[in-house]
Amino acid sequence: MIANNIPNYSNLLKRVKGLIAYQDQLAKAKGETFNVFDILGLQTNEVRTHSAFIAELLNPAGSHMMETVFLDSFLKRLNHQANFDTKSATAIVEYYIGPINKDQTIGGRIDILLRDGTNQTISIENKIDAGDQDKQIVRYYNYKSDRNTVIYLTKFGDEPSEKSKGNLVKGKHYITISYQNDILDWLEDCQALAYDQPIVRESIKQYKILIQKITHTLNNEEDKELNALVMQHLEEASYISTKYHKVTNDLKQKFRKALLEELQSKIIDGDTDLKGFTLESKKDITQVHAAIWLEHDDSKVSKKWFGIESFSGKGNGNGVLYVGLFAGQGANLSESDKEFDRLNIYWPHHRKLSFENQTIYLSNDSILKKMIKEDLLKKMVDGCTTQIIDFIKENRRCIEA
Incomplete structure (x- = not known):
């Protein structure tokens, strides 16, 4: 049934694309950009x-x-x-x-x-x-x-x-x-x-x-x-909607996996700034605080570690992707720590991650579209890895026991 309906899916997408293109033209003509x-x-x-x-x-x-x-x-x-x-x-x-x-x-x-x-x-x-x-x-x-x-x-x-x-x-x-x-x-x-x-x-x-x-x-x-188009093609629109969520979640998961592997390779290669850290993905990619944790032996005593959130595009900071210092229950902050860029009581310090001068929101289709291309995905992973390591290097003292 799906194969037989492919022309209808294609036609629907082309017509929607045409509507969006027309609106973009009107916006430019009216100065609304x-x-x-x-x-x-x-x-x-x-x-x-x-x-x-x-x-x-x-x-x-x-x-x-x-x-x-x-x-x-x-x-x-x-x-x-x-x-x-x-x-x-x-x-x-x-x-x-x-x-x-x-x-x-x-x-x-x-x-x-x-x-x-x-x-x-x-x-x-x-x-x-x-x-x-x-x-x-x-x-x-x-x-x-x-x-x-x-x-x-x-x-x-x-x-x-x-x-x-x-x-x-x-x-x-x-x-x-x-x-x-x-x-x-x-x-x-x-x-x-x-x-x-x-x-x-x-x-x-x-x-x-x-x-x-x-x-x-x-x-x-x-x-x-x-609206008229969707009503004429309810079955196709429903299928496309379902597929959209699956595809975007797959892209987010692919990005997190690639970033985790890149950070892991830095540890294996002996990067001194990541020495002693273990990495772990936290929560399913569809959950609000989908993350990567970077935990050190000292974290068990200091109750502070580093994290990267949110790969779902939802959560703290309106869903922005950031690397931050997480302070668990019982963690103490020094006076200098209190001058950090605080996100909330759990994240006393954080830094937004960016790519090509654009803050990364994984709920943003323009960011997700870039991940489709392997070369851009690689550049994004490399850029985020550098930003993450720089943050850890600057703030590693904070998790020391």
Whole structure:
């Protein structure tokens, strides 16, 4: 059956490719390839880009000077406007709700907190590529649960993981929304509402283009045509979708295996900077914190070792690939260690890995496409190996017992 349908698969892919090419031509003609978020490398930064921009639009006292109109539009789409006083509302990014308790059910930070004058709150958990934290949605829900609405925002409207939501029920304890549909539709509303405010309108447009890019969403007319194509070829589209995930996971696995082998060869060849280290792949490539660990005999005493994450394209740092110093439970940090580029409590120091002046995100198709070519894959592995060894050489003292 598959062999007989190959012409249909080929035709479907060609037509989709044509739609994408046409949209690219339109973008160039309209000057839409110039995007400040792309230029500044902020495409997937949850806090500095997405939470900050969305919260600014939602804030009635925001610099857009449009008062409550954007917040009203957002709540209308959620069918939540009757329960929230927008005129007295504030929007806060990374709102601290106290230390996380022992069973992880209370405390932490809320990505975006909306609060009105009656102390009604809306808590938005914003996920681009990062993985869920243990009991994260539970902690959101337990924050003023009787007066708090919890929203889980992801690229495509995914459900939170079991470890994050616990026994909470969608629709009863939290709401899921997506960038691909809900946020894009809301941004369309915001653009229309800001018709006479050119700077605000164009800033929203740039952000909307960024969301279209990271969610692989075409413009309205092209998107309608793509929907029609998929409906005409549901079986083929389903097969291609399944194959896409398999192929991209295979590429990630191939890259991790090649990098592991290259590092191992350095150890065998007697590289002094890697002397005494053992290497091990950690977690399946589809899991959030898929990694390579570099452990030394001293690590058993110091409880610190080196790691490379995340080969899944999801996890800490919004899914960026980095080499870092991992501090386990009971590890001590010196005063100089505290000056490091801290990622979180477990990673006191890290450095992003890059290739051809581009930070490596293994959720990024442009990076994965380069891995298809053996020569580029080899260059990427060699470049990452050099960066990893340099980091270890600079910071090896940190794991010494």
